[in-house]
Amino acid sequence: MDFLKSAVASAMAKGSSFPYSLGDRVDIAESIWTLHNATKREDGSACSVFTFEIATNKSRLPLAKNAVRKSRTLRHPGVIKVLDTIETETSLYIVTERVAPLSWHVKRRSLSEETAKWGLYTIASTLKFINGDAASVHGAVRASSVYTSESGEWKLGGFDILSSMNDDQAVIYTYGSLLPDTARYTPPEIVKGGWDAIKRHPLTAVDSYGLAILVFEVFNGNFTGEVGKTTNIPPSMQQSYKRLGTANPKLRLSPAHFVEQGKKSGGFFETPLIRLTDDIDSLGLKSDEEREDFLNELENLSEDFPEDFFKMKVLPELLKSVEFGGGGPKVLSAILKIGGKLAQDEFNAKLTPVIVRLFSNPDRAIRVCLLDHLPVMADNLTQKVVNDKIFPQMTSGFTDAAPVVREQTVKAVLPIINKLSDRTINGELLKFLARTANDEQPGIRTNTTICLGKIAKNLGQSSRAKVLVAAFTRALRDPFVHARNAGLLALSATLDVFSEDDCATKVLPAICPSLLDREKFIRDQANKTLDLYLQRVRKHGSSMADTALPATNSEAPKEAARIGTSNDKSWAGWAISSFTNKLAAADGDIQPTATPKPAEEQRSASLPRPTSSTSPAPFSQPKETARPAVQPLNRSMSARPAPVQQEEPEPVDDVADAWGAMDDEDEDGWGNDEDPFNAPAATAPSTSKPKASPVPYDDGGEPDFAGWLAAQSKSKKPLPKGLGGSKTSSTPRTSSPSSTAKPAAKIVVPVKKIDTKPKDEDVDDGWGDAWD
Known part of the structure; x- marks a missing residue:
């Protein structure tokens, strides 16, 4: 039979005259209707279609027709919204907003206490309207007659026997017993006296009993047939619940009184969610104090409240308030908190346009609130929106006069950095971060x-x-x-x-x-x-090469230097050894600045310097065979550069000055532009002809002690004790100007000052x- 119903429904859905496309069938129990998810062909909007097949359930056709008629005329926020009704020779259709059976949540017991109270409040308020304003009796209040909308709100349906008490031929009197499983849900007075007993008792009695059954089902999952048991019923609601389901219909609490008791101070219907539901529709009309109270209630809502209700009902009203009603940052915080639970497509459709507009709002409080919640929104914002629309509006925050705005703007860079282009990051962003x-x-x-x-x-x-x-x-x-x-x-x-x-x-x-x-x-x-x-x-x-010097073909010196060899492990050995190694590897001739000596005058550095051939040099020693001198540099005199005569430097007072001035950092802290290691060495060329060639650097020959002693004996200065010679005066020698040797000029090596400041690198991008 179910297969036949599905086949008929599919055939109808494919028909060109039927304006709705039927989708999946939704399982509902204890009903004469078949429920399908559907879409409207015209615009693709979601809806639900209740289908009744006449041929397969002809005995209950009066109930179906009554439901179609009452659905057209009954309008209330707690009633399922009917979009269309269609009657054919074979079927009846009631097209409504998209709904789902409450029995799904009841059987799984997935409803929180706050949500259950909120839903029961809605159903009790709807029954109050039906019994009072409409002067009617629903007659079938139970979990199978209640549905949830896309917004999570509870909606009352199941109008099969809903009847006006002003109609003597009402359907409930004749066909009330045709409802599925009616014996389990029927009040005791109806079981005894039939449906006509409604006329002899209060109009609200039947629906009050049904409301008690619904309360029990909501908190326990299944109705066992015993109304009045308080198992799992909230303590604050137990007394009123018992009065709803009492056996005497005249003593039953009406749905209106049930709502009234629940709304008393400290009552079971005094919850933040219920207060929010009552106030949300009039949020734009509230004063500043009333709006503040409303927002405080909104902040107190816990995470287990129905998300769909906030998305569909609360969020649109909050958006209107913050954009046009001056809601302020508190309203915006509530919007962004709800928006964090939206899917990305829903977020982009409902919130993104508003967020982009709010970033241009001059109100600093709004701006700070947006920046503070940006981590929650960033995942739902597209890269194009962030890079092209939001970040250009954010940049004003880097230079804002208020420090809190500047600080929040810097913090907001992190959640959106992956949404910014490389050009934006390395251009605008770095410039603002530099500030x-x-x-x-x-x-x-x-x-x-x-x-x-x-x-x-x-x-x-x-x-x-x-x-x-x-x-x-x-x-x-x-x-x-x-x-x-x-x-x-x-x-x-x-x-x-x-x-x-x-x-x-x-x-x-x-x-x-x-x-x-x-x-x-x-x-x-x-x-x-x-x-x-x-x-x-x-x-x-440790992974680098041992040396960066190019390989050389010159042979290593056969005789090692007396000091500074590669085997010398003293603190000075490495420096001198390195110096000698570099000199040994040098090739080519250096042109001296003074007149070059003849080749025959080239000699070892350790030998005494010869004078002219006509006169013996002072401090000369007796003729003897000169012993070979040590030549650690292994090169001739011609290979040595002729030193330049320079002025003798002033004596150094402080040891630290000998290392060169260590300038402090410049103003910007990044060093001077000059590179001291690239500055050419300053030389002072001599303007007069030198009297004698400078004595080359002696690197370790034997000291001419005898010559020095002879010179001291010729001079008037007394010799040190123990070094005095014979009292017999030496034979004076006649010296001519041509034969007298001038003393060698003293070589002074100026101390080179090294500037340790790093050289500035070229800044090519500013x-x-x-x-x-």
Whole structure:
């Protein structure tokens, strides 16, 4: 039979004259109707269709026709909204809003207490209208007669025997017993005296008994036939519930009185959800105080309230209030809280246009509320909307006069960073973050550093390292302690962003001052960060080649230097050894500035310097065979550059001055533009002809002690004790001007001052200056 019904329904749905397309069949029990989900062919809107097949259920046709007639005429918010009714020779159709049977939730016992009270309040209020204003009796109040709409509201249906008590030929008197499972739900007085007993008792008696059955089903899942049991019934409702289902119809509590008792102060219908339902339709007409009370109730709602009701009923009214009624940030907070539960297509259809318009609102409170809830909305906003519409409106917040707006704007960058294009990130966004990094508020500076650390992966590779180094190292010098800590943490988090060269030359030098910070926790964090970078630099250094010098074909010196050899492990050995190795690898001739000596005069550096051939040089020694001198440099005199005579420097008073002046950082903190290592060495050319060739550098020959002793004996200065010669005066020698040798000019090597400041890199995009 069910298969036949489905086949007939499908045939009707395919007919061109039927304006609705039937979909899935919805299972409902204890009903003469078949329920289908359907759509309207004209616009595709969702609806439900109740179908009654005349041929298969002809005895209950009067009940079906009564339901069609009452559905057309009965209008109330608690009644199923009827869109259309269609009668053919074979079937009857009632087209309604999309609904679902309440019995689904009742059998699964999935209703929360607050939702159950809210639904019972709606049904009791609807019965109050039917019994009072319409002077009618429903006659079949039970869970199978109640449905839920798309908004989650409970709607009363099942009008098969609904009858007006002003009609003596009402259907309920004749066909009331034809309802499915009527014996289990019929009141005791009807069981004894038939449906005509309605006339002898209060009009509300039958529906009050049915309402008691519904209360029991809602809280227990199934009606066992015993009305009055208080199992699982809320304690505040038990007394009124018992009076609804009492056996004496004259003592039963009417639905109107049931609502009245529930709405008393502290009553079972005094819940935030019910109060919100009563006030939502008139929200736009409320005063500021009434609206404030309403919003406070809205904030008190728990998470287990029906979401569909907020989406379909509350949300549209709140949107009207915030856009046109001056609802303010509290209304907006409620909107965004509800919007967080919407599907993406629903969010884009209902909320996105409003959010875009609100971002241009000059009200700072609205702006801060939007920024604060942006993490909840970001997933539902499309990339195009964020990049083209929302972010351009957000940028004014970076320069707003109110610090709270600037701070919330910086925080709001994180949830939308993945929705921004690379051009926007590396262009506008970085420029604004450069401003907030220098903000007068220390908290904003700190949050900017945190923000940059978290979006480091989104920055362009060409400017990423330069931007982050500038930002984080500036944060390390911030007077605000938490800003310094944020800089250290950001450097730790972005270790992989920097190259090994940047780690060694830029990051590590910037971290070192923090090792002596006045705050202990900064020093501790600086040590942790320093260890991370040192590990990376050391690991990279261990993988590097031993030397970068090109291979040479020259033979190594056969005789090692007396000091500074590769085997010398003393503290000075490495420097001198390195120097000698470089000189040994040098090729070519250096042209001296003085007149070159003849080839025959070239000699070892350790031999005494010869004088003219006519006169013996002073301090000369007796003729003897000269012993070979050690030549650690392994080259001739001609291969050595002729030193230039320079003025003798002033004596150095302080040891630190001998290392060169260590200038402080310049104003912007990034070093001077000059590179001291590229500056050419200054030379002072001699303007007069030198009297004698300078003595070349002696690198370790035997000292001419005898010559020095002879010179001292010729001079008037007394010799040191123990070094005095014979009292016999030496024979004076006649010396001519031509034969007298001039003393050798003293070679002075000026101390070279090294500027340790890093050279500024070329700034090609202007971003580096933005941090200064």
